[in-house]
Amino acid sequence: xxxxxxxxxxxxxxxxxxxxxxxxxxxxxxxxxxxxxxxxxxxxxxxxxxxxxxxxxxxxxxxxxxxxxxxxxxxxxxxxxxxxxxxxxxxxxxxxxxxxxxxxxxxxxxxxxxxxxxxxxxxxxxxxxxxxxxxxxxxxxxxxxxxxxxxxxxxxxxxxxxxxxxxxxxxxxxxxxxxxxxxxxxxxxxxxxxxxxxxxxxxxxxx
Numbered sequence: 001x002x003x004x005x006x007x008x009x010x011x012x013x014x015x016x017x018x019x020x021x022x023x024x025x026x027x028x029x030x031x032x033x034x035x036x037x038x039x040x041x042x043x044x045x046x047x048x049x050x051x052x053x054x055x056x057x058x059x060x061x062x063x064x065x066x067x068x069x070x071x072x073x074x075x076x077x078x079x080x081x082x083x084x085x086x087x088x089x090x091x092x093x094x095x096x097x098x099x100x101x102x103x104x105x106x107x108x109x110x111x112x113x114x115x116x117x118x119x120x121x122x123x124x125x126x127x128x129x130x131x132x133x134x135x136x137x138x139x140x141x142x143x144x145x146x147x148x149x150x151x152x153x154x155x156x157x158x159x160x161x162x163x164x165x166x167x168x169x170x171x172x173x174x175x176x177x178x179x180x181x182x183x184x185x186x187x188x189x190x191x192x193x194x195x196x197x198x199x200x201x202x203x204x205x206x207x
Contacts, residue, residue: 166195
């Protein structure tokens with residue numbers, strides 16, 4: 001039986017390239033980053049980078065998808081009929097904000113604005129890899145909540161839009177623009193409490 005020893009090494013190189021790409025894209029921005037820099041940071045040749053990722057755009061999207069997958073996938077929440085929904089909603093809100101206000105996540109949003117300002121075709125792919133992915137996690141959570149009758153039935157996307165609007169509001173835009181600091185732990189707790197209070201006023205089941 002022939003043993004193929006190259007594949008694990010290839011996967012290791014791919015992981016190093018992605019790690020280097022994430023670091024440099026966040027530091028330099030999309031346009032200021034080139035494949036030579038990424039190859040040097042990863043300790044591989046530029047040809048190796050191109051062999052794994054056809055071009056910079058593909059590498060960028062793959063790096064963003066992996067970054068988002070690492071944080072969002074670990075934050076999924078499974079409800080049961082015995083769940084304390086208000087506590088579960090609190091945990092979902094807390095986990096969402098813990099992702100949104102990561103320094104890396106704020107830098108990613110700045111990159112998204114940069115691409116959007118240029119009407120780059122990468123904008124939609126970037127948005128799907130990050131924001132849409134988190135939205136899908138929320139929609140799944142609300143579908144479970146509706147199934148267990150923890151909340152009144154409505155479109156999960158509408159519920160998601162409401163809770164995120166309540167959590168972030170104008171303050172988040174000011175944070176992204178550098179006009180306000182990232183909320184403190186105490187401020188985040190207050191934001192979550194207020195968001196849940198208003199959300200449940202509308203969607204708590206009627207007795």
